[in-house]
Amino acid sequence: MTSDKVALLFDIDGTLIITDGAGATSWKLAFMDLYGIPADIDKYSDTGMTDPEVARRTFTALLGHNPSPGEFSRLLERRMHFLGQAVDEADGYHVLPGVEALLPKLIHQGYLLGLVTGNLEAAAHIKLARARLNRFFAFGGYGSDSPDRVALTQVAMQRAAMVAGEPIAAEKFLSFGDTPNDVIAAHQAGIECVGVASHKYSVTELRDAGADWVLGSLEEPLPLSP
Ligand SMILES: [Mg+2]
Numbered sequence: 001m002t003s004d005k006v007a008l009l010f011d012i013d014g015t016l017i018i019t020d021g022a023g024a025t026s027w028k029l030a031f032m033d034l035y036g037i038p039a040d041i042d043k044y045s046d047t048g049m050t051d052p053e054v055a056r057r058t059f060t061a062l063l064g065h066n067p068s069p070g071e072f073s074r075l076l077e078r079r080m081h082f083l084g085q086a087v088d089e090a091d092g093y094h095v096l097p098g099v100e101a102l103l104p105k106l107i108h109q110g111y112l113l114g115l116v117t118g119n120l121e122a123a124a125h126i127k128l129a130r131a132r133l134n135r136f137f138a139f140g141g142y143g144s145d146s147p148d149r150v151a152l153t154q155v156a157m158q159r160a161a162m163v164a165g166e167p168i169a170a171e172k173f174l175s176f177g178d179t180p181n182d183v184i185a186a187h188q189a190g191i192e193c194v195g196v197a198s199h200k201y202s203v204t205e206l207r208d209a210g211a212d213w214v215l216g217s218l219e220e221p222l223p224l225s226p
Pocket of ligand 1: 011014048122177178
């Protein structure tokens with residue numbers, strides 16, 4: 001149990017919401033539109049990777065060379081173009097258990113909430129908009145800040161201090177994520193992490209990754225003092 005946290009950082013996919021493949025669908029449509037190739041990003045990337053990593057790896061595997069800045073720019077635009085439609089049309093899109101009750105409660109309790117996600121900033125907001133969850137998050141670190149999850153976590157921490165108007169020590173942050181990558185990145189950024197086993201990784205896997213606490217879902221009590 002921890003009593004002195006100020007800012008809470010949330011991963012999006014698998015922690016707050018499930019977009020039911022909308023991300024992969026939008027990449028497929030983007031590669032189809034630009035190159036006539038129905039790209040399957042799952043072959044070239046893993047959950048927890050940032051959008052720039054996914055884009056670069058998939059592009060290089062399919063096209064046989066690293067994307068030029070122009071090719072990369074066009075790919076990211078096409079992907080975000082198709083993402084809104086893919087999110088709207090995803091039958092299985094849903095908010096994960098506990099989230100819709102938890103976020104307003106945490107705001108009421110006075111925590112500053114932020115996002116830590118491999119999504120490009122606009123993609124993160126597109127994904128959260130369908131569930132009207134953007135309003136809870138005053139700042140974030142995104143895949144568009146760095147392809148590296150540790151670095152984008154550090155960006156989120158700097159932005160939290162800007163929003164708060166005062167420095168926030170690393171031990172005042174608590175991160176929530178659903179993958180071992182989330183846990184490892186939080187720790188490398190110097191902050192504690194709650195593993196949430198609400199998607200592909202189990203309680204045991206998140207514990208083995210070193211999570212400071214592990215929850216089955218965000219319906220369970222958080223390790224914060226009431
Ligand atoms: Mg995730």
